[in-house]
Amino acid sequence: MRDIKSVFFSHHDPDLLPAIRKAVIGIAGAGGLGSNVAFTLARVGIGTLIIADHDSVDITNLNRQQYFLDQVGDVKVEALKINLKRINPFSEYIMHNVEINENNIPTLFDRAQILIEAFDRAEMKKMLIETWTAHYPQRPIIVASGLAGFGKSEKIHIRQFENLFVVGDEESELKPKISPMAPRVGIVANMQANLALELIIKKKR
Amino acid sequence: MDKLIRVNDEPLPWEEKLNINRILELKNYTFKMLVIKVNGKLVKKDQYDKFFIPPGADIKVIHLISGG
Numbered sequence: 124m125r126d127i128k129s130v131f132f133s134h135h136d137p138d139l140l141p142a143i144r145k146a147v148i149g150i151a152g153a154g155g156l157g158s159n160v161a162f163t164l165a166r167v168g169i170g171t172l173i174i175a176d177h178d179s180v181d182i183t184n185l186n187r188q189q190y191f192l193d194q195v196g197d198v199k200v201e202a203l204k205i206n207l208k209r210i211n212p213f214s215e216y217i218m219h220n221v222e223i224n225e226n227n228i229p230t231l232f233d234r235a236q237i238l239i240e241a242f243d244r245a246e247m248k249k250m251l252i253e254t255w256t257a258h259y260p261q262r263p264i265i266v267a268s269g270l271a272g273f274g275k276s277e278k279i280h281i282r283q284f285e286n287l288f289v290v291g292d293e294e295s296e297l298k299p300k301i302s303p304m305a306p307r308v309g310i311v312a313n314m315q316a317n318l319a320l321e322l323i324i325k326k327k328r
Numbered sequence: 329m330d331k332l333i334r335v336n337d338e339p340l341p342w343e344e345k346l347n348i349n350r351i352l353e354l355k356n357y358t359f360k361m362l363v364i365k366v367n368g369k370l371v372k373k374d375q376y377d378k379f380f381i382p383p384g385a386d387i388k389v390i391h392l393i394s395g396g
Contacts, residue, residue, distance in 0.1 A: 155395075248361070249361050249362075249392050267395075269395070
């Protein structure tokens, strides 16, 4: 009888699997974007995910984030690791319960060949782009911008600027105190994950 | 000689001592959270008045919007 690990990967494309299993992807933030990116990349079987966030699960997060009611109050990266292992226990999940800043980015994500930006606030997105680009100009960073509201799926696109990729509609602003909604966050997160996968397999775009 | 630059793929006439702040003004970009690349290189905010745009430059202005 085959072991559970080889059965798990038996329907993955064997031509792609070596690159996928070798890959190390960083995810900066474990909220709406980050938890969805992580779920998808765990299912894909990415070898190592490095995820950093300093928040705890709040009940208002459940409208779009991959946590459960019984995890409210838990440290996000710990809860996320449990959820990811319930999907795919065969990958490595390196979790950091820290607030990301310009000083710790190079340490936290040094092993990551690609970084996925999964923050909420625009100024944090900018800080991450500037810090990553300064330290690792050759490594791609995939940023989300413009995902508020509903509908208009066809407006969501990818723009590439050398190793900086922007996913979103680049126009939808959040209303004060209103969260993004699950469908568009999920679309953007999955486009970020899909692009990371493409870059890992093809090495360029 | 016509020395155009391109800002988000739209042509703009080049002029002497053209800096990033002037370009944002000419293009009416009022967004607060921007990332700007000139010929593929990131220019930080504290350089917006000091960095002079060379003729023929390719400038990308990326608007970062909160939400995630």
